[in-house]
Amino acid sequence: MGKQLERARERMKTSGFKMTPKRLDLLGYLFEANRYVSAREVAEELRLSHPSLSYDTIYRNLNDFAAIDILETTELDGEMKYRAACVSGTHHHHLICRSCGKTETLDVCPMEWLGPVNESGFEIEDHKFEIYGRCAACLKN
Amino acid sequence: MGKQLERARERMKTSGFKMTPKRLDLLGYLFEANRYVSAREVAEELRLSHPSLSYDTIYRNLNDFAAIDILETTELDGEMKYRAACVSGTHHHHLICRSCGKTETLDVCPMEWLGPVNESGFEIEDHKFEIYGRCAACLKN
DNA sequence: TGACAAAACGGAATAATTACGTCTTACATA
């Protein structure tokens, strides 16, 4: 039984989410995939075992899980993509393959390099740093 | 007559785009706004003077202009936002206000700090570095 | 000025995402 799943169960319990067969399968798929996937991909996969699964359920679960840090999200190519949160737990960024969604982790963060950039009174809430391209596997077609 | 508009006319001519009253107004609005705006905002503004303006026309022009670097784009809050390209011409990044879309320019780029990150054969095509928050003006409500 | 390619129109299609009212189920508790 994966460490990721253990962690997910804990967080769900803490936050008052129940585990259901669908949620288990959704998490299983994402932990296995280990890349950014779209809601549509999730739907296509999970409907093999749960033919009536609705998008409402898929989006609700994906967003709920992202809210409790079981998943990470990014907006890419006009749609939201979801992946298992990196186990490291520490702040990090990604190289993201545009073909398959696989990622490589960058353990550095440009915010650390920047001096105080808010002289003007800008209040920083968040940031995004992502590198896009093609992974070695996809380059070989 | 603005330098930005001169530059836009040049680029349009070079790329074979015709200037029309609507395009002129669209550019005027964006050059004046000087912040990220959505297609909807553009539509609402331009329809004051061109009531029948269609979204097709708006999106076509916005994307055409972005393609020839008269505009910059970013994907934010589930939609595409457009703004006048920064005149500097040099590569840069932005702090973006989530309330009003105004930006502050960061002249540094994290890619310069990163050593070679593509040891694994990942081919870098592009990157995105944006800082989100509230600008001083919006903080005062 | 006239011809022609580009631009705009307009309305409908597509695609992602969310809302909502109802039915079902996981799970704590007895």
Added chain:
DNA sequence: TATGTAAGACGTAATTATTCCGTTTTGTCA
């Protein structure tokens, strides 16, 4: 193990952003 209840799931429909396409209008240049 049975059961009550709040959470989850359903499913359909609404919303919203974006694009497509066939037709009409318009800028530009000879």
